Structures are given as structure tokens and as C-alpha cells.
Amino acid sequence: xxxxxxxxxxxxxxxxxxxxxxxxxxxxxxxxxxxxxxxxxxxxxxxxxxxxxxxxxxxxxxxxxxxxxxxxxxxxxxxxxxxxxxxxxxxxxxxxxxxxxxxxxxxxxxxxxxxxxxxxxxxxxxxxxxxxxxxxxxxxxxxxxxxxxxxxxxxxxxxxxxxxxxxxxxxxxxxxxxxxxxxxxxxxxxxxxxxxxxxxxxxxxxxxxxxxxxx
Amino acid sequence: xxxxxxxxxxxxxxxxxxxxxxxxxxxxxxxxxxxxxxxxxxxxxxxxxxxxxxxxxxxxxxxxxxxxxxxxxxxxxxxxxxxxxxxxxxxxxxxxxxxxxxxxxxxxxxxxxxxxxxxxxxxxxxxxxxxxxxxxxxxxxxxxxxxxxxxxxxxxxxxxxxxxxxxxxxxxxxxxxxxxxxxxxxxxxxxxxxxxxxxxxxxxxxxxxxxxxxxxxxxxxxxxxxx
Numbered sequence: 001x002x003x004x005x006x007x008x009x010x011x012x013x014x015x016x017x018x019x020x021x022x023x024x025x026x027x028x029x030x031x032x033x034x035x036x037x038x039x040x041x042x043x044x045x046x047x048x049x050x051x052x053x054x055x056x057x058x059x060x061x062x063x064x065x066x067x068x069x070x071x072x073x074x075x076x077x078x079x080x081x082x083x084x085x086x087x088x089x090x091x092x093x094x095x096x097x098x099x100x101x102x103x104x105x106x107x108x109x110x111x112x113x114x115x116x117x118x119x120x121x122x123x124x125x126x127x128x129x130x131x132x133x134x135x136x137x138x139x140x141x142x143x144x145x146x147x148x149x150x151x152x153x154x155x156x157x158x159x160x161x162x163x164x165x166x167x168x169x170x171x172x173x174x175x176x177x178x179x180x181x182x183x184x185x186x187x188x189x190x191x192x193x194x195x196x197x198x199x200x201x202x203x204x205x206x207x208x209x210x211x212x213x214x215x
Numbered sequence: 216x217x218x219x220x221x222x223x224x225x226x227x228x229x230x231x232x233x234x235x236x237x238x239x240x241x242x243x244x245x246x247x248x249x250x251x252x253x254x255x256x257x258x259x260x261x262x263x264x265x266x267x268x269x270x271x272x273x274x275x276x277x278x279x280x281x282x283x284x285x286x287x288x289x290x291x292x293x294x295x296x297x298x299x300x301x302x303x304x305x306x307x308x309x310x311x312x313x314x315x316x317x318x319x320x321x322x323x324x325x326x327x328x329x330x331x332x333x334x335x336x337x338x339x340x341x342x343x344x345x346x347x348x349x350x351x352x353x354x355x356x357x358x359x360x361x362x363x364x365x366x367x368x369x370x371x372x373x374x375x376x377x378x379x380x381x382x383x384x385x386x387x388x389x390x391x392x393x394x395x396x397x398x399x400x401x402x403x404x405x406x407x408x409x410x411x412x413x414x415x416x417x418x419x420x421x422x423x424x425x426x427x428x429x430x431x432x433x434x435x436x437x438x439x440x441x442x
Contacts (some may be wrong), residue, residue, distance in 0.1 A: 006431050011313070015361045015362060015364075015365035016365060016369065016371065017365050017372060018372050026365070027361045027364060027365050027368075029356055029358075029361065030355065030356070031353075031354060031356050032351050032353065032354070033354075034360065034361075034364065035354050035364060035368075036351075036367075048316075049301070049304065049308070051301070053298045053299070053301065056297055056298055057294030059297075060293055060297040061294055063292050063294050063374075064286060064288075064290075065372055065375060066368070066372070067285060067286065067322060068286045068375070069368045069371040069372045069375065072404075073362075073364065073367050073368050076325070077323055077324070077325025077326070078324065078327075078328065079322045079323070079326055080320065080321055081285070081319070081320040081322070082317065082318070082319050083317065083318045084315075084349055085304060085315055085318065085321075086314055086315025088314040088340040088341055088342045088344070089270070089312070089315030089316055089317045089338075089349065090317075090340075090349045090351070091315065098349060101351070104325065105325060107358075109352070110319070111319065111326075111327055111348050111349065111350050112348060113269035113346055114269075115269065115273065115283035116268055116269065118268065118271060122271065123252055123266075124252070126252075126264065126265055126271055126272050126310070126311060127253075127254055129251040129311065130254040130303075130306055130307065131254050132275070132310065132312040133256040133305075133306035133310045134254055134302065134303060134306045136304070137255055137257075137299060137302040137306070141314045148319055168358065168360065178270060202266050
């Protein structure tokens with residue numbers, strides 16, 4: 001079954017406001033309010049966890065651009081940028097889409113939630129649990145830079161050993177100019193992480209499965 | 216330093232921004248002067264647990280530098296903060312057993328922004344958790360209205376991109392709608408079809424930057440006035 005979002009773009013009926021090689025933005029034909037735009041990757045990704053880092057950054061850069069343009073085109077009090085990631089988070093279509101929603105007074109929209117009360121102990125437990133999973137974050141960004149700067153091959157090999165498991169994203173990143181040597185190293189490293197990765201993939205597949213169940 | 220409302224009225228926006236920066240609770244947290252439950256930190260951004268969470272694990276990701284709204288931030292930082300947001304979203308799925316996440320940003324008081332420091336909300340979600348606010352309502356749009364607006368907005372974006380001169384991004388330019396093919400026809404069509412209001416918008420495009428900063432000023436101003 002073809003993705004309805006991919007088909008909609010191909011159909012040419014989308015009212016595009018931005019398009020480059022990877023990203024496309026258009027006015028939502030079923031908007032919350034007029035001007036409600038969607039920023040989506042051209043390639044079919046369902047959730048943000050699947051999407052390569054460089055594309056995630058690019059998507060939100062465009063969302064920012066669209067948000068500013070809407071400020072100027074319409075008389076606004078603000079904008080909301082919302083990504084609903086997964087069926088549990090109210091994602092309706094199985095294609096990653098960032099909503100940019102113009103806000104004005106009395107627009108009858110309300111995106112505020114009622115806070116839950118947690119005690120100090122519960123908060124501390126959650127803090128520790130999350131910290132455990134954010135340890136390796138941000139390292140990739142730094143490593144990427146180092147690889148590009150260092151031209152000598154020896155250094156590249158050395159640095160690439162430190163590439164964390166997040167490097168698996170690079171595989172899906174078509175435009176990423178990794179030279180062969182790094183790739184080989186990465187593959188070796190990946191093999192080590194295979195067990196760990198399988199677990200992760202299972203979880204992701206679960207999320208995707210849920211989305212596929214949407215009629 | 217205590218200020219009464221009269222003093223506040225007389226301050227210039229720059230002075231006001233300076234005072235606000237000093238009093239910004241999130242800048243204090245970023246500096247480490249105020250305690251918070253930090254779940255992630257590097258040299259540019261910091262992730263903390265929201266003390267009024269929508270769900271357990273609700274994280275606020277903020278730049279350490281003081282920016283009030285997203286459009287003020289440099290592209291590199293925007294890019295970076297969302298790559299980290301992706302990582303945190305990923306971490307939340309594992310750490311609190313979430314089956315989805317909402318990534319939420321409010322730009323401006325009118326959009327529900329509560330503090331004058333830009334932040335990304337990352338909210339872990341599970342089925343039937345009772346959170347209804349992210350169900351985005353739908354309506355049927357007028358196709359003609361969409362066509363016109365898409366032209367205006369894409370023109371603004373194109374000029375903005377040209378200013379930035381991003382060479383690594385190949386912009387695919389939208390074809391002009393048939394109704395707006397020649398310049399003369401643009402003018403006549405605009406006054407005929409779009410009415411005066413839309414004509415104002417085209418003028419706005421021309422003194423674009425001015426209008427933009429004015430509009431942004433309005434939004435930041437509202438935030439500034441919020442105590």
C-alpha cells in the first residue's frame with residue numbers, strides 16, 4: 001500500500017510553499033486554521049527515530065523558515081510547531097510531518113495540558129532512568145566534525161573507532177560523504193552492537209506496526 | 216533590584232531584554248545557579264525535567280544562550296537542538312516505556328508560551344494517557360485561498376533563502392500560478408482577486424525585513440512584558 005502522504009506529493013495537488021532536494025513544505029488541505037503548514041521529508045520516513053540526524057535538523061530549519069514566513073504573511077500572535085511522533089502521540093498519517101500552526105487571538109485552539117503531580121522521589125527515579133539513555137547523545141555531532149577536519153588517514157581511523165552506536169543513522173543517509181575506510185571501521189563496530197541494535201529495531205518496528213494499522 | 220510598573224514602562228526594549236536575561240530562571244538553570252533535574256547537558260544545550268509535566272518524563276530542552284523564540288536562533292543551533300531532541304525522544308521511549316512522543320514548541324504568548332526563554336517540549340506518550348491537547352483539529356480549506364496564500368508564503372521564503380545564500384541547498388522553485396503569470400497581471404489580478412488586504416501583503420513582501428522584525432518585535436515585546 002502506497003503512503004497517502006507520498007501520493008499526495010506526487011499528485012501535484014499540494015500547495016507547496018518550499019521545496020528542496022530532501023524536504024518539502026505545503027499548506028495543509030485539512031488545516032486547523034488557514035496557513036497551517038506541514039513540513040515533511042520527501043523520502044518516506046514514519047517516525048523521527050528512523051530519520052537520519054542531518055535530515056531532522058534540516059526539517060526543523062525549514063519549519064522555522066515557514067514559521068517566520070507565516071508571521072509575515074498573516075497577522076499572527078505566534079506559532080506552534082508540533083511533531084506527533086507515533087500513534088500514541090496522535091500521529092494520524094504514517095509519514096513524518098511537522099505541523100506549523102499559525103496562532104491568533106480567539107482561534108479556539110488550545111495546546112495546553114493539565115500538569116501531573118509527581119513527588120520528589122518519582123522525579124529523581126525518572127531523572128536517573130533517562131540519564132542512563134542520554135549518555136551518548138551529542139557525541140556523533142562532535143565526531144562528525146573531527147572526521148571532516150582531520151585529513152590524515154591515521155587520525156580518521158583513530159577517531160572513527162569512537163563513533164557511537166548512533167552512527168547507524170549514517171547508513172540511511174545518502175548524502176553523507178564517508179570514505180570507504182571509515183565505513184569499514186563502522187561496520188566492524190556495528191557488528192559488535194548488533195545485539196543491542198536488534199532490541200532497538202524491535203521497538204521501532206512496534207511503533208511502525210501501530211502506524212500501519214491505521215486505515 | 217525592584218522595579219515598579221512605571222519604571223518598566225519607561226525602559227527601552229534593549230534595557231528590558233537585559234533585565235529579563237538577568238532574571239531568566241532558565242538562564243540561571245543553564246548556568247547551574249538554580250537546581251533542576253538535568254537529564255542531558257553539553258556546551259550548547261541543556262535538557263531538564265519539567266516540574267509540571269504532562270506525563271512523567273516530560274523534558275524541556277533549551278539553548279544555554281538566551282533566545283526568546285525560535286526565529287531568533289541561528290540555523291546551526293536550530294539544527295543541533297533538534298538532533299538532540301531526536302536523541303532525547305529516543306531515550307524517552309526506552310527509559311519511561313513510552314510508545315510515542317510529542318515534540319512541541321510555542322512561539323509567542325499567543326501560542327501558549329509561558330517563559331521568555333525558548334524551549335522544546337518533549338513529551339513521552341502512551342496509549343490512553345488522557346492527553347487530548349495534541350489532537351490537531353481539521354477543517355476543509357478553500358482551495359483558491361490556499362493557492363493564493365501558498366504563492367505569497369513561498370515568495371517570502373524564496374527571498375529569505377536568497378538573502379541567506381545557502382549554497383548547499385538546491386531550492387526547487389515553485390511555478391507561478393497561471394493566474395499570476397506576468398508582472399502587470401500580478402498587479403491587476405491582485406487588486407481584483409485578492410482585494411486590498413492581500414495587496415497590503417505584497418507591499419509587506421517588499422519592505423520584508425522591516426515588517427518581519429516589527430512582527431517579531433511585537434512577539435518578543437509581549438514576552439518581555441510578561442513578568
